[in-house]
Amino acid sequence: APAAKVRWSARCPSSTKILARFPQFLPILFRGFKRDLRGEGVTARLDELTFHEIPVFSYFGGQLSCNFNAKIIRSARQKLGQPLTELEEAAIECVLELSRRPDLCYRMDLRPGDIQLVNNYTILHGRSAYSDYPDEARKRCLMRFWVNSRAGRNLAPEFTDRYNTGPGQGVAVGDGARYMF
8 A cells, every 4th residue: 555655853853953963054944934825825926936045944932943945945046037145055965964974864754644744944844756446436635734832932023924924824825835734
């Protein structure tokens, strides 16, 4: 039976490893990048980007948080017509490399009926390619939900408006959005 292979990577070891080996990347990663919203922003347009740069790492309220997606960082720069600098590209590659290291990862296979709860601000996560059953009746049903807790972690202001929908708000529902609600 098909199974989704997922990978979690601890964020704190990644940032401390970067600090120890590549301190020149930290200012870039703490400054952040504009992100491609892929139709999931307030306008639902496929060319919409975040209003501001969103850090990869943020230290706020005594807590280190993370948020990283190389694909939407790179596609935002393509849409802006502004290539990443060599140092920015090296910083992104460093985070990718560290997030894939076996000694920093936990790997698991998701099977039918499994549930995975992940805090996108405390870990990096990824998944491998997935092949599904050809029979429509047997295809997987993946449900995602985002929880916005009033008692959640304190986040820097630039972290709380990731979709141009306002502080603490989530994915906009529009014609361009790739998610169904």
